[in-house]
Amino acid sequence: MKVRGIIQKQVQCPACNTILICSGNPGEIVKVTCPSCGTLGKVTFEQTFDTPTKIVEIQSVTKTFGKFTAVDTLDLTIYTGEIYGLLGPNGSGKTTAIKLLCDLLRPNEGTIKILGEPLPCKSIMNQVGYMPQDAAIYLDNTVHENLFFFGGIYGMTKENLEKKEQEMLEFVNLQDWSDSLVSTLSGGMKHRLSLACALIHEPNLVFLDEPTVGVDPELRATFWGYFESLVKKGITVIITTHYMDEADHCSRVGLLRQGRLIADGRPRDLKKSVGVDSLEEAFLLLAGQEKS
Amino acid sequence: MRLRRIAAFSRRALLQFRHDRRTLAFVLIMPLLMILIFGYTFGGDVKDIAIEVVDYDIGIQAGTSPVLPNGLFLAQKVIDNFDTDVFSMHTNTNSRNARQIVHEGKAWAAIIFPANFTENFLSTIKTQDMSFSPKIEIYIDASNPTIAAAVIKEATQSVQIILKELSASLNISQIEMPIAIEQVYAYGGGNTRFIDYFAPGVISFAIMMVTTMITIILFVNERRNGTLQRLLVSPASESEIVVGYALAFAVIGIIQSIVVLIAAILLFDISIVGNIFLALIVILLLAFGHQGLGILLSAGAKNELQAIQFIPLILFPSILLAGLFWPIESIPSYLQPLSYIIPLRYGIDAERSIMLRGWGIGEIWVDIIVLVLFALLTLSVSVLLLKRRN
Ligand SMILES: Nc1ncnc2c1ncn2[C@@H]1O[C@H](COP(=O)(O)OP(=O)(O)OP(=O)(O)O)[C@@H](O)[C@H]1O
Ligand SMILES: [Mg+2]
Numbered sequence: 203m204k205v206r207g208i209i210q211k212q213v214q215c216p217a218c219n220t221i222l223i224c225s226g227n228p229g230e231i232v233k234v235t236c237p238s239c240g241t242l243g244k245v246t247f248e249q250t251f252d253t254p255t256k257i258v259e260i261q262s263v264t265k266t267f268g269k270f271t272a273v274d275t276l277d278l279t280i281y282t283g284e285i286y287g288l289l290g291p292n293g294s295g296k297t298t299a300i301k302l303l304c305d306l307l308r309p310n311e312g313t314i315k316i317l318g319e320p321l322p323c324k325s326i327m328n329q330v331g332y333m334p335q336d337a338a339i340y341l342d343n344t345v346h347e348n349l350f351f352f353g354g355i356y357g358m359t360k361e362n363l364e365k366k367e368q369e370m371l372e373f374v375n376l377q378d379w380s381d382s383l384v385s386t387l388s389g390g391m392k393h394r395l396s397l398a399c400a401l402i403h404e405p406n407l408v409f410l411d412e413p414t415v416g417v418d419p420e421l422r423a424t425f426w427g428y429f430e431s432l433v434k435k436g437i438t439v440i441i442t443t444h445y446m447d448e449a450d451h452c453s454r455v456g457l458l459r460q461g462r463l464i465a466d467g468r469p470r471d472l473k474k475s476v477g478v479d480s481l482e483e484a485f486l487l488l489a490g491q492e493k494s
Numbered sequence: 495m496r497l498r499r500i501a502a503f504s505r506r507a508l509l510q511f512r513h514d515r516r517t518l519a520f521v522l523i524m525p526l527l528m529i530l531i532f533g534y535t536f537g538g539d540v541k542d543i544a545i546e547v548v549d550y551d552i553g554i555q556a557g558t559s560p561v562l563p564n565g566l567f568l569a570q571k572v573i574d575n576f577d578t579d580v581f582s583m584h585t586n587t588n589s590r591n592a593r594q595i596v597h598e599g600k601a602w603a604a605i606i607f608p609a610n611f612t613e614n615f616l617s618t619i620k621t622q623d624m625s626f627s628p629k630i631e632i633y634i635d636a637s638n639p640t641i642a643a644a645v646i647k648e649a650t651q652s653v654q655i656i657l658k659e660l661s662a663s664l665n666i667s668q669i670e671m672p673i674a675i676e677q678v679y680a681y682g683g684g685n686t687r688f689i690d691y692f693a694p695g696v697i698s699f700a701i702m703m704v705t706t707m708i709t710i711i712l713f714v715n716e717r718r719n720g721t722l723q724r725l726l727v728s729p730a731s732e733s734e735i736v737v738g739y740a741l742a743f744a745v746i747g748i749i750q751s752i753v754v755l756i757a758a759i760l761l762f763d764i765s766i767v768g769n770i771f772l773a774l775i776v777i778l779l780l781a782f783g784h785q786g787l788g789i790l791l792s793a794g795a796k797n798e799l800q801a802i803q804f805i806p807l808i809l810f811p812s813i814l815l816a817g818l819f820w821p822i823e824s825i826p827s828y829l830q831p832l833s834y835i836i837p838l839r840y841g842i843d844a845e846r847s848i849m850l851r852g853w854g855i856g857e858i859w860v861d862i863i864v865l866v867l868f869a870l871l872t873l874s875v876s877v878l879l880l881k882r883r884n
Binding site: 267301304305306307308322324325327328330332334335336337338339340341342343344347350351352354355356357383399400 | 498499501502505506510513514719720721723724725726728730734
């Protein structure tokens with residue numbers, strides 16, 4: 203059962219100016235239909251610090267591949283409106299964790315809840331956006347065709363798609379490449395398109411597996427600006443990265459090492475806890491403590 | 495199932511083909527080439543078959559027989575009547591040598607007339623005793639059934655013409671065939687040309703190959719590029735993915751069949767007696783079943799290189815056992831049961847029955863049911879396969 207929202211909000215229908223009152227929880231985006239003209243819209247309930255909503259709940263999840271344990275008794279809760287950074291060296295289990303959250307892999311032990319629903323659950327998937335680590339796009343189609351396809355499988359209408367496509371092309375700076383075959387794009391451009399394909403359907407919860415790899419510094423800054431704007435709209439972003447300067451943008455970071463979460467907290471707090479100025483140093487120290 | 499999502503899948507796949515001209519060409523040109531090559535090789539009558547002719551016939555000299563005052567060299571007459579377009583003849587005086595030449599593959603057949611050929615012929619007429627029948631030995635390389643049949647046909651025809659001439663001039667009512675040669679015709683007697691027999695098979699075969707191979711490669715790429723993962727994280731269900739692709743293959747299959755049919759009609763004047771829509775339905779069933787098969791096989795291949803290793807696995811049973819080139823009845827009896835498990839067999843059988851015999855659903859329902867079951871089985875198992883998670 204969905205609990206009725208605890209916040210009441212007055213909104214005005216953009217089409218017929220009718221005032222309506224809707225309720226929701228902090229950080230939630232509620233779909234509303236105007237009672238007088240039928241226009242569909244979304245109402246965002248801003249995140250407030252003291253009433254966080256759990257959007258991802260991972261409870262003692264273990265994932266093994268044969269004898270190898272890729273994710274080891276992971277416990278993690280992520281709240282609506284967070285931008286959570288998963289960090290860790292190569293092979294530490296970041297991608298595996300994201301795949302578990304997307305129901306691409308099934309845990310050997312433990313449970314996962316996404317948007318309040320225990321996995322597997324197909325009905326919540328239209329609220330989820332996923333960008334895999336490798337640019338998972340169709341090389342023999344054009345940029346435009348890829349965007350339309352990924353929007354299309356989320357059931358977006360043509361008009362809606364056309365509008366969103368423009369916005370996405372501008373965001374990833376591929377306006378001039380719309381009709382190019384993806385196979386002719388550079389590596390970074392493919393990566394940018396892949397990100398656009400994950401976001402075109404306006405998901406509420408986004409999993410981005412190394413979205414900024416191979417992207418030039420200028421565009422990386424743009425990306426982070428965009429992610430932060432998503433978070434302002436109440437969208438939750440879960441991101442993996444190797445760049446420590448990026449990790450500083452996250453509201454919270456978790457450090458994975460050999461499948462175990464060895465640190466979890468706000469970047470500021472983590473640095474303070476070990477008494478250093480940079481996250482990089484903090485992690486090196488934390489990893490060292492873990493070993494000994 | 496949502497139509498918009500299914501349409502998104504079909505649309506994307508078809509657009510991919512539009513960009514990938516090479517693959518599109520493969521899809522359309524492969525069956526066309528097959529039709530052209532086989533049509534021109536086997537389509538008309540076979541020509542210039544290398545033949546060794548050995549004539550030991552001593553004949554009957556003029557004046558030695560009251561029945562034939564002018565004498566008769568029957569073997570020579572038969573040989574003279576051979577069509578030089580069909581036979582490229584070489585006269586040999588030694589039958590052992592002639593057989594050897596056939597044995598070495600330098601000629602397709604040795605036609606040997608014994609010394610008493612004319613004499614026995616005369617005795618047969620006089621005594622009406624068939625045990626005297628003169629014999630022509632045809633030592634034949636039957637490794638190519640089409641050529642073997644052409645040799646027998648030409649030899650038989652020539653003998654018949656000569657016998658007719660003789661019976662007229664000798665005033666004999668009827669002369670029985672002096673040699674017994676079994677004529678081997680698959681269907682429809684001498685009127686069905688090989689191309690008529692072959693075209694429905696090529697269409698079925700091309701659909702099978704193209705659908706299976708392209709599905710394997712598309713899905714190997716879906717897995718390898720990670721796009722499949724994206725689809726699985728989307729609200730699209732596994733069955734929507736499969737149905738979406740199926741529609742794309744249906745479009746491709748229909749275009750492909752129409753191109754081949756038009757080419758076959760224009761170039762080789764093949765006639766289709768049956769219902770063309772029924773023929774297309776069979777094509778679609780074949781495409782759906784093999785799409786399912788392709789998805790299943792794709793799970794067994796990690797990359798495109800491994801995917802193409804499936805080609806011989808699919809190709810050879812289909813070519814050899816499904817009745818594409820020769821009737822299933824002509825393959826060794828211990829292999830015949832194998833053909834029942836090859837879905838293409840039912841497709842070819844149905845297409846031939848529709849196009850050549852004009853049969854309808856009432857006669858080919860068994861084929862249709864097998865193809866429907868095959869499609870349902872492979873497609874539903876492939877949905878289950880896509881649903882599987884580690
Ligand atoms: N399908 C699989 N089968 C077997 N082992 C796997 C599989 N997927 C991942 N692993 C192993 O699990 C470990 C964690 O892999 P994962 O991809 O999650 O690492 P990662 O943290 O994302 O690394 P990177 O920073 O390089 O992306 C690795 O040692 C990897 O070899
Ligand atoms: Mg990874």
